[in-house]
Amino acid sequence: MKRNEFLKSLGFGTIALVAGEGLLSCGMNMDAAVAPNVTDGEFINALEIPETINGTTPLVAQSIQDELLTGKKVMVQGYHNGILGPTFRVQKGSNINIAFQNKMSEHSNVHWHGLVVPAEMDGHPEQMVMPNESFNIQFPINQQAGTSWYHPHIHKTTAKQVAQGLAGLFIVESPEEKALNLPSGSYEIPLIIQDKRLTTDGSIKYNPTMMEVMSGYMGETILVNGTYKPFLNVATRFYRFRVLNGSSARIYNLALSNGADFYVIGSDGGILPQPEKVKNLMVSSGERADILIDFSTLKVGEQVYLINETFSTMGTSQGTQSYKIIDFIVKNQESDTFKMPSSLIPVPKIAGSSKTRKFTITMDMMAMSGGMHKINGKVYDSNRVDETVSFGATETWEFDNSTGDEAHPMHIHGVQFQVVSRIGGRNTIFPQEKGWKDTVLVAPSEKVQVIMKFEQKGKFVFHCHNLEHGDDGMMLNFEVK
Numbered sequence: 081m082k083r084n085e086f087l088k089s090l091g092f093g094t095i096a097l098v099a100g101e102g103l104l105s106c107g108m109n110m111d112a113a114v115a116p117n118v119t120d121g122e123f124i125n126a127l128e129i130p131e132t133i134n135g136t137t138p139l140v141a142q143s144i145q146d147e148l149l150t151g152k153k154v155m156v157q158g159y160h161n162g163i164l165g166p167t168f169r170v171q172k173g174s175n176i177n178i179a180f181q182n183k184m185s186e187h188s189n190v191h192w193h194g195l196v197v198p199a200e201m202d203g204h205p206e207q208m209v210m211p212n213e214s215f216n217i218q219f220p221i222n223q224q225a226g227t228s229w230y231h232p233h234i235h236k237t238t239a240k241q242v243a244q245g246l247a248g249l250f251i252v253e254s255p256e257e258k259a260l261n262l263p264s265g266s267y268e269i270p271l272i273i274q275d276k277r278l279t280t281d282g283s284i285k286y287n288p289t290m291m292e293v294m295s296g297y298m299g300e301t302i303l304v305n306g307t308y309k310p311f312l313n314v315a316t317r318f319y320r321f322r323v324l325n326g327s328s329a330r331i332y333n334l335a336l337s338n339g340a341d342f343y344v345i346g347s348d349g350g351i352l353p354q355p356e357k358v359k360n361l362m363v364s365s366g367e368r369a370d371i372l373i374d375f376s377t378l379k380v381g382e383q384v385y386l387i388n389e390t391f392s393t394m395g396t397s398q399g400t401q402s403y404k405i406i407d408f409i410v411k412n413q414e415s416d417t418f419k420m421p422s423s424l425i426p427v428p429k430i431a432g433s434s435k436t437r438k439f440t441i442t443m444d445m446m447a448m449s450g451g452m453h454k455i456n457g458k459v460y461d462s463n464r465v466d467e468t469v470s471f472g473a474t475e476t477w478e479f480d481n482s483t484g485d486e487a488h489p490m491h492i493h494g495v496q497f498q499v500v501s502r503i504g505g506r507n508t509i510f511p512q513e514k515g516w517k518d519t520v521l522v523a524p525s526e527k528v529q530v531i532m533k534f535e536q537k538g539k540f541v542f543h544c545h546n547l548e549h550g551d552d553g554m555m556l557n558f559e560v561k
C-alpha cells in the first residue's frame with residue numbers, strides 16, 4: 081500500500097485494523113510529523129572548517145561537548161573535538177593505517193562510503209567495535225581522486241549515530257587531478273550539509289515516529305560543517321566546494337540565490353569528464369557533489385546564498401520549502417588565475433555486463449513489526465546472503481521504484497558504479513551522474529540501472545541511504561566470490 085493510500089485509509093477510521101503499536105504511539109497528527117519547516121534567520125556564524133588529517137591519523141568515536149546554538153553547550157557524538165570528524169586527505173596509491181577507537185558507551189564501526197576497500201575493512205554492520213575497544217583500519221587507495229566520506233554503519237542505529245554527529249569527509253587526490261589546477265587551499269571548502277532537529281536546550285533530538293520512518297527523519301535546522309546559520313567570506317574568484325549531503329533523509333535541490341550558473345566537476349567517486357554548467361543540483365542523502373562557484377561577477381560587499389529550491393519529484397514529504405543554507409559574503413577583490421578547463425578526467429565507460437539483477441524497492445505498510453521498507457520483498461537479515469556475485473564480474477543492477485511514492489537513494493558498498501539509464505519519473509541522467517557514483521537517487525516512478533565491476537571479494541551490503549529506511553531494513557547482503 082502506498083503512503084498516500086494508507087493515509088487515506090486512516091481517514092476512513094481503519095486505524096485500529098491496520099495499526100501496530102508504532103502507529104498508535106505516533107498519534108493522528110500525521111502531516112505535522114513529517115518534514116518540519118526549516119526556519120530562517122540571520123547568518124552570523126563563521127563556517128567551521130574541519131581539520132585536515134592524513135591517512136595514518138588515529139580516529140576516536142566519542143561523546144563530546146559542542147555548541148550548536150550559541151551559548152548552549154550540549155553533548156554530541158563526534159570523531160574529534162566536537163560534532164563531525166576531521167577530513168582525511170590522502171593520495172591515490174597510498175596505504176591507509178588508522179587506529180580507530182570507540183570511546184562511546186554503545187557499539188559503532190566505520191564505513192568508508194565511496195572507498196572501494198576489502199570487505200573486512202568496509203564497516204559491514206556485522207563488524208562492530210564495542211565500547212572501549214579498538215580496531216586497526218588498513219587498506220590501500222586504488223581509486224581515482226574524489227570526495228568520499230565515513231560514518232558508522234551499525235544496523236538500526238546508523239541513522240541515530242550519524243544524526244548525533246558521527247560523519248566526516250575522506251578526500252582522495254591524484255596527480256591527474258592536481259594537473260587540472262582546480263581552486264585549492266583556502267579556495268577549496270568542504271560543505272557537509274545536514275538537517276537536525278534541536279531541542280530548546282540546543283541538543284540534537286533523534287526519535288523518529290513511525291511516520292518519520294516512512295518519510296525519513298527531517299530536522300528544521302540546517303547545519304553546514306556543524307555550523308548553524310553559517311557565512312563564508314569569499315573573494316571575487318572561483319571556489320571549489322566539496323558538498324556532502326550528510327542528512328538522514330532530506331534531499332537538497334541546490335541553487336544560488338541570484339540564479340547564477342555554477343559548475344559540477346565531480347560526483348560521488350571522482351571527477352567528471354567535463355565541467356557541467358547547472359542552475360540546480362539535486363543531492364540526496366549520502367551523495368557528494370564537487371562544484372565550482374564563480375564569485376568574480378559580484379562586487380565586494382555583495383552576498384549570495386546557497387539555497388534549497390522547492391521540488392515536487394521526490395514524494396510529498398520532500399522539497400516543500402525554499403530556504404537558505406549558507407551565506408557567501410564577498411569580502412576581497414582578487415584576480416583569479418583559475419581558468420575553467422574544457423575537459424577534466426576521462427571516465428571510461430564500463431561495458432560487458434554479464435548479468436542484470438532487478439531490485440524492486442517497496443514500502444509495505446502492513447509489515448510494521450518486521451520493517452516496512454523492503455528490497456525484493458525482503459528486509460535485512462544479517463544471517464542471509466541475498467545475492468552472490470562472481471569476483472571480477474561486470475553486472476547491471478536495476479532499482480525499480482515504479483510503484484513507490486517515496487524517494488530512495490540507493491547505495492552499493494564495495495564498488496564505484498556508473499548510471500546507465502533512468503526510465504520513468506525524471507527520465508534522464510543528470511550532470512552529476514555522468515561520472516563515478518556509489519549512491520543513486522531513485523525517485524518515485526523511476527527504474528534506474530547502474531553498471532559496475534566487482535573487484536573486492538567478500539560480504540558487502542547495499543541499501544537505501546535514507547538512513548531511516550536503511551535502519552528499517554531496506555538493505556541486503558551480497559557476497560563477491
Ligand SMILES: [Cu+2]
Pocket residue numbers: 453487488489544545546549550554
Ligand atoms: Cu529509501
